[in-house]
Amino acid sequence: MTGGGDILAVDGAGPGEAEETLNFQMQPEFEEPQATADAGPFSTASDEPPFSRRVLTTPLHLSVAMESITNRWTDWNGYTTPEILTTLDDEYRALRHAAALADISPLVKYRIGGRDAAIYLDRLVTDNAMRLSVDEVMPVVFCEDRGFVVGDGHLFRLGEDEYRLVTDELHLAWLLDSALGFDVSVEDVSVALAGLSLQGPHAAAILNATGFFEVETLRPYAARWFDIVGMPVYASRTGATGELGFELWLDPEDAPMLWTRLIDKGAEFGIAATGYALRELARIEAGIPRAGRDYLGAFSAVDAADASTPFELGLASLVDLENGHFTGRDALRRLKQQDPRHLVVSLALDFPEPVQFCAVERQGEIDGTATSVVFSPALGINLALVRLKYRPAPVALSVGVDLREGLSVRRLKIPARLLTEPVIGSPLRHAVPAPLLAEY
């Protein structure tokens, strides 16, 4: 039984039939998607040969599929994931003005435990991980010996000796190699843990209504366990959207139930289920580079020039060169004294319609590559993350875009400007307590 079949099964279910579908989910014969998810995209548990043409789905696939009116799917870490469920504009509106719910289960999750977990992680990441308290989260970046970024992610401290690292890409080999000399265990728990993201000004209010009492008191990057009708859910005030928001981590078996409850309780707050395109849009608006897209991890960069230091990614704030050793510290100390080779920066292109472009020019020379380009619905302009050759003095930038009109192409050269800080960032995202609807 493949995910493809499952999509067909719920295709007929209109929005009005949501209640019925909920029951659907509870029926034992529909546990199949979970069994599929247990196998995971990269798992030794699977008996199925890797080439079998099955659709790999997350535990939330059925629930998410119910929200899809466009039937647009994409691949995220090997999982079939919605790209757009309704329209990007509607999903975007929910994110910025109500709340956007998304399935983030395809993220890679590692459980790190053991007596030396804290010092192991402190040596792994560039920041001082020793200061992370239980129930706190920190954005982290980790480098190899030469100071090039291997990957980035979020580090959760779940207990005294228990951590979770959530990343975009696989890092098991590096995590295990780094464990030499430490009493730690590293385990890929990606399939054992489902993730939901609820982002937007009404996020706290919806969670509150769903039973996450006093969720508003969570500070940014804080996390706590909640009991939602008997389901243990770990909620963290995180999310790469520049918006007030939370991420919810729980047993895959419970995930569809929580999803339904959130959709249910969130209806009056304008909640909308959203897809991967919105995640990308929000991330680019917030100026957050993604591994594999805007930069290459040190172990995938065939050309060493394609690898980046944290400074080149604009992540200097995540590097603490003073407190304790970490892998790459000596190299980064040296590199800090030098000019970066390139910089990953946000670029605004004041042009009123969506365009695609790749090359960024400075004084007539190609000086950079646009790695992610989006049209910001709120700003009505194009935003991009670009990798620019480093120049000490500011120089005017431009991009060449091909505008298609019917079958003909018009080439335009448009001035672009560098953004020194994210164009969009809700002040609510720092507010403690987070505003509930009444106060909003």
Added chain:
Amino acid sequence: MRLADRSFDAIVIGGGHNGLVAACYLAKAGKRVILFEASDHLGGAVTTGEITPDYMISTASHLIEALPRRIEKELKLSRNGLRFAARNLPTIALSRDKRHLVLSSRRRDIAALREWNAHDAAALVEFSARLKAYAAALRPLLLGVPPSFTGPSSDAVTALRRLVWRMRRLGQPSFEDLLRVLPASIGDLVDATFETPLLRAAFAFEALRGTAEGPYSPGTAFNLIYRRALQLETRGTSLPRGGMGALVTALRHSAEGLGVAIRTGAAVRCIIVENNVAVGVETVAGEFLRAPAILSSVDPRATMLDLVGAANIDAGLAMRLAQTSRRGATAKLNLALDGLPTISGLAPAEYGARLLVVPSLGELDQAFASFKRGEVPAELGMEVTIPSVADTSLAPAGHHVMSVLIQHVPYEVAGGWTLQRDRLLDRVIETLARYAPDLRARIIAGEMLLAPDIEAKFGLAGGEWHCGEMRPDQLLMFRPTPELARYRTPLRGLYLCGAGSHPGGISGLAGQLAARTVLSEGGRA
């Protein structure tokens, strides 16, 4: 006296010969130095022990082959009691048909060979000359501080450019030959050079001694050049009076004379690191001692992973250290004998020589195959000395001791050493008895050290004698790893000075060059 009452400029961890040499040179330069040795005696695997009461022998390594004259002189080892029972030991390859071969290019020996095989006599003269020329061309690169690779104006550029000049100066045919020999296997090289099977096998054995490779492993020909380069610094193969321990005793006297404080039975528990600087050591006894320079002559892997700790070094470095290859392949047999065994065909004067017992090249290859598979080889290659011939102090009058290095003995064998130990011993004695039929009857006592014994006894990981095999990826600026080469470490104030650093061998050069590095930096600047 409590340690904290005195202050030191340098702490040396490990009292092997390299640690002692480093301590001496630092003290000579006026530094106050303290040396910690975990065991009760200095020297590590360079030591003299008792097989049975009154029979003394060099427990592990048994000849000085690479100690530079300069170190001998500068540390006044002779004045400090180092005497040689024999110098310039000839090497004789024993033959089963009693036509033993002296491996030298001296006229007399060549004349003897010419009667046997004229082609090989000529080939040997040329081969020896070439080997010496290649060694001389590579010596400056091989025996100094490895060049630093730091960009277009680095000393590596100069070093390599000079190497080009020296290689060219060899002349076109030799230059061409060297380029071919460097990556070649010793088996292919001797096959193409000599006709006599014994000559082939003897040189193959010489190249393989102490390595975990076989005669047809590519790159093994280089070992001959490397060893020859080390020998260029020395006065030839020598036998210290009183066994190898005498070298260490002399080094100890030299060190003490220079004011080095030596603490034996004092193991260092860890190196104290504060903000990326090595500031001192803590001993197992719980004493703390700080100094601006800390030199470790113990295994680089143990130094960085155990004493410094993985948390203080980069993950990649830790991994590379863990991956450094050390496959112990040499076992040692020490025998006490009630008289000189009769080796048929060997002149009385030749009993004191370095004797090679080598099977054929094919059998050597078989031995390597057995080694790879964790089996006791059917035919064994061995290096034998009877030091008591030249040094009567080692055994009671008329009695003798015999020292045997056995090549291609694996660290682990199928069935376990408990079962296989006697099998190996039998095979060794049986092989030796082919040349010295009365050997078995003369044995009073013996001890055999296998790779696990050597590991346990001397702390050499894997029972590998060099603290990291001597291979292109583990030599020069790569020894023990690129970030730990040139005796420096990523931690300021911490230096490596042991055999795990370039150039290795029982030469003391690593100690000397490390001390020079420390002095040039003035300790922790």
Added chain:
Amino acid sequence: MERHDAIIIGGGLNGLTAAAYLARFGARVLVLERNAALGGADASYEIVPGFNIARYNLGISTLPARIVSELDLARYGLRFIRVDGGISLLKDGGYIASYRDGVIHRRELARHSLKDADGWTRFRRDMLRGAQQLRPLLATTMSDPTRRSFSTLRRLLSTASRWGARDVDELHELTRLWTLSCAEFLDAYFHSDAVKTRLAGDALAGTSLGPHAPTGARHLIGAFIDEMATASGGAPARVLASGGPAAVAGALRAAIEAHGGTIRTDAEVTDVLLREGAARGVVLANGEEIQARAVVSDLDLKRTFLALFPWSALPGGLVEKVGRFRMRGVSAKINIALDSAPEFPAVPAGCPALLGGVRLASSLDEMDRAADDWRDGIPPRVPLIDMLIPTLADPTLAPHGRHVLSVAVHYVPESLHDGAWTGERRDELTDLVVDRIAEASPGIKDRIVALEMLTPPDIESEVGVTGGDLSHGETTLDQSFFNRPSPALAGYETPIRNLYLCSQSVHPGPLGVGNAGANAAALVAAALGKRG
């Protein structure tokens, strides 16, 4: 008497490539091939009517991409089929496959080790880096570093400066890649023995090195040499010529003839005509003399000098030098015609990697034993067996529903320590291999329509390559780059004026067959005053 600008002795792929280039450059070329079929060791034949199969090698012969495009071979009918990398069947009854797709390949690795699925990323990066460094060298003509001239010295010194300025970590990586054994190098990336066995087999099949022999690791680059450097990819693809290896030779033939070149088969050259120390033409077995301004030999080094010349005519020392060059065959070939598709129960149905071939290599240890057997001059007791069923990818090679099975048996010595390769011993090895295949593919014996076995001596006598060594000389480091075959000969020129080498005996050897031909052709064209 005929006159030509250049005569190419030997119609192997290098010889044909050289001829095609020279013809394009406007030279009047003549290719002389001893056998009836072109292609040399890359020739194919009909084992039974209608069943086409590579006769001497596995049948994965292509040309480097640059040669295909420069010679415009697509125009002359050359088509490629890109397939997955193949499958290795393991001792425990399991299997491991190589897929081109990054996600699928990682999933496959994850079946064996979750860590190795991620470790692939770094391995692939390092292989692609190695390939990038090696690729330009393949198209470069080696110059003799020992020549006594100012320009040589200047070049050597600038090489020294360039290497001295390099990053020490990079140099260390490079040293590890070029000096370590396959097994030890792979240990730094992978945990699973299955993964290591698969990769070591890819690298070492067809070489004399076992997985524990130093310098074996560099052969791992081979499969990546034409691979694109896209991030997060899978295993390198295998490229087959549509229509089998014969199609490659066929396209080259068409290209040569389209540019006015002549090809004569069944024309064995017995001597090179010498006048005043320069080659002036050749003599055929039938006594016919053909003159030319340049003679280019695609024969192996030993055959070129030791068979085409009286030894007395060669400069002093050359005979010894040539004699020292090690050429010892390592592979035997079994060609099988099948009346239906073989089944491999260990491999799940529909596995696309099956098109890339099946290897019977149960462990590194067994490979090592086989390599030791080769050195000892005994037929391998557990040979490394590479199989390809080209008819899966290209059904036109056999009648509908029928198949051919191409089997390369590696670590087979050319000479046995205890006598000659008798028919009996050949049959023994054949039975051993067929039994091993039948273990992996039950029922295959009943499907066999025809079977033919060629040992290295058989290959030597048919193809003419010394020792039956399909790579024209062992590919150890002391026989690579400027040492292939020796500093003075590595640049395709020889001490005999107008005589050039273009076979795999010369740099870059078997790495991208065709390169030597292309490089040599440029040199010959320049000497002839022709240039395209």
